[in-house]
Amino acid sequence: MEVFLILLPIFGGLLTFLIPKFNKSIGIITLILTLSLVISVASQLLAGGSYYHLLGGWGAPLGINLYVDGLSLVMLGLTALIATGAGIYAGKYFTHKQSLWFWPLWLFLIAGLNALFLSQDIFNFYVTLELIGLASAALTALSDTKEALRGAMRYLLVTLLGSLAYLLGVALLYHGFGSVDIVILSKRIESVPVAWAAMGLMSAGLLLKSALFPLHFWLPPAHASAPAPVSAILSALIIKASIYIQLRLWISLFLPLESFYFEIFFALLGSFAVVWGSVLALVQTRLKLLIAYSTVAQVGYLFIAFSLALGGISVAWSALVYLMLSHALAKSALFLVAGNLLHFHGHDRIVDLDRIAQRLPLSTTAFALAGVSIIGLPLSGGFIGKWFLLEASLKNNSWGITLVILLGGLLAAGYIFKVLGFTFTKAAVAQETKQIPLSMELVPLFFAIMAILLGFFATPMLALIHTGNPFGIIGATP
Amino acid sequence: MNTLIVYPLVGIGLFCIGLYALIMQPHLLRKLLAVNIMGSGVFLVLVSLGMSNTNAQQDPVPHAMIITGIVVAISATALALVFMIKIALKTGKAELSNPEEK
Numbered sequence: 001m002e003v004f005l006i007l008l009p010i011f012g013g014l015l016t017f018l019i020p021k022f023n024k025s026i027g028i029i030t031l032i033l034t035l036s037l038v039i040s041v042a043s044q045l046l047a048g049g050s051y052y053h054l055l056g057g058w059g060a061p062l063g064i065n066l067y068v069d070g071l072s073l074v075m076l077g078l079t080a081l082i083a084t085g086a087g088i089y090a091g092k093y094f095t096h097k098q099s100l101w102f103w104p105l106w107l108f109l110i111a112g113l114n115a116l117f118l119s120q121d122i123f124n125f126y127v128t129l130e131l132i133g134l135a136s137a138a139l140t141a142l143s144d145t146k147e148a149l150r151g152a153m154r155y156l157l158v159t160l161l162g163s164l165a166y167l168l169g170v171a172l173l174y175h176g177f178g179s180v181d182i183v184i185l186s187k188r189i190e191s192v193p194v195a196w197a198a199m200g201l202m203s204a205g206l207l208l209k210s211a212l213f214p215l216h217f218w219l220p221p222a223h224a225s226a227p228a229p230v231s232a233i234l235s236a237l238i239i240k241a242s243i244y245i246q247l248r249l250w251i252s253l254f255l256p257l258e259s260f261y262f263e264i265f266f267a268l269l270g271s272f273a274v275v276w277g278s279v280l281a282l283v284q285t286r287l288k289l290l291i292a293y294s295t296v297a298q299v300g301y302l303f304i305a306f307s308l309a310l311g312g313i314s315v316a317w318s319a320l321v322y323l324m325l326s327h328a329l330a331k332s333a334l335f336l337v338a339g340n341l342l343h344f345h346g347h348d349r350i351v352d353l354d355r356i357a358q359r360l361p362l363s364t365t366a367f368a369l370a371g372v373s374i375i376g377l378p379l380s381g382g383f384i385g386k387w388f389l390l391e392a393s394l395k396n397n398s399w400g401i402t403l404v405i406l407l408g409g410l411l412a413a414g415y416i417f418k419v420l421g422f423t424f425t426k427a428a429v430a431q432e433t434k435q436i437p438l439s440m441e442l443v444p445l446f447f448a449i450m451a452i453l454l455g456f457f458a459t460p461m462l463a464l465i466h467t468g469n470p471f472g473i474i475g476a477t478p
Numbered sequence: 479m480n481t482l483i484v485y486p487l488v489g490i491g492l493f494c495i496g497l498y499a500l501i502m503q504p505h506l507l508r509k510l511l512a513v514n515i516m517g518s519g520v521f522l523v524l525v526s527l528g529m530s531n532t533n534a535q536q537d538p539v540p541h542a543m544i545i546t547g548i549v550v551a552i553s554a555t556a557l558a559l560v561f562m563i564k565i566a567l568k569t570g571k572a573e574l575s576n577p578e579e580k
Contacts, residue, residue: 137557141564146568150574157513160554161497164513167524167547168520171540172523174524
């Protein structure tokens, strides 16, 4: 079953390439089938707990193991949901010529992401990282403008650099401990220099890919110049993929190396990212750049949660996963709305937005709801995540972190309301506008509502996330 | 000194040279070559560390990894070359200059 999560999108991608006439319907059918596969995997997981799938019946030292637990399941579900929604959106968004390239790349990207979330060995992580890196760099360049090509090129070089550093780490770990399987490695790993070097290289590569301050320089140009559905998946999932690997590696491999200095390191970088990203988002004049800088800030929260979790505060793991989920949904809604406004006006300058609230009420609602979750106002997914994060920081007596979280929330409110304010006003210059198809308005609204609903279903979601005890906590439920 | 230690050291050296050039060189083709040199360095480390078990039996796993890595490197280079050519056609020079200047 799990194998088809990887094979089906690849097969569908090939079909969309071979039969370009029906690429949209083949693509959407493939995505919906993927979504239903995830649901069947979920039922299997809920029935029997976490489980392995041995590819071709070969066990770990020789073959490749796929592994499903609560954490990988929610990431798979998120991928399928956002890919399907953004895929429906993209069906209307792209011109015919662009859609010829979009669908094969999109489905390959989904296959890569699914493979990544199912992997359980460090070399497979490298391969899947490269798969999604290549597919997403090509997707970024789809709009074929000067900025998009430059953004894509910079993104490709950065992701190659990150992968090579990671691969060097894999080489060292394999040399030192004789395996690439995470379970086998976790039994053998010791605090020796080769493990330290590997940890440094792999973490550096992954931090570069997840755009943690000060390695975020490549993110805003790439995310802002990509087509809207691609920006959505870049911010929602591609960034999260490298953070997911980081989580898996630290939980099962590098915990013996853990020391207080790493907590300080991640907490400091995360706090800087929150403040720096939010302030830069606040001063942007273009909507897509504002949303891209907001992603830099949100990555900061994830690493603050990570540092607290490393310090042994188990509620921080829940905070981390909840922030990932709600940010992914809210941010893809924001990027899709930005795509609507760009399509509507032909530009995305914030001051020149012309009575959007009256003319595109659905998009404005989606933006406001997603904004609520990004700020972390009560009863949204973002609120639950931040609540856990605050709880963790108070438990750890880290008042500095508490302050940063609250400040980040205020700044986020600043940049969300800055945009919302301009949606009500009339622009100084008259502008030509284009009609927006209804489905392009409904998809972001759906994502935004999902981000809010996450806040209502916190208890069952957390039970699902902690199925199979992915974080190695004693007495799993929070 | 054991000759086997030379290879991984050379590999690390190549990695560092490539990293330096990737950051310092403005021209995209040079950046791309730098990435490829870094890749070769990593592959050299992989294969030479696999060799240093002095048994007669060679470990085949690093070889499989390198082949995968080479495939990835080729596809990435091809994609980057297309980007470079398109950038050069659109802007007149194959560089990632600041977006402020025209």
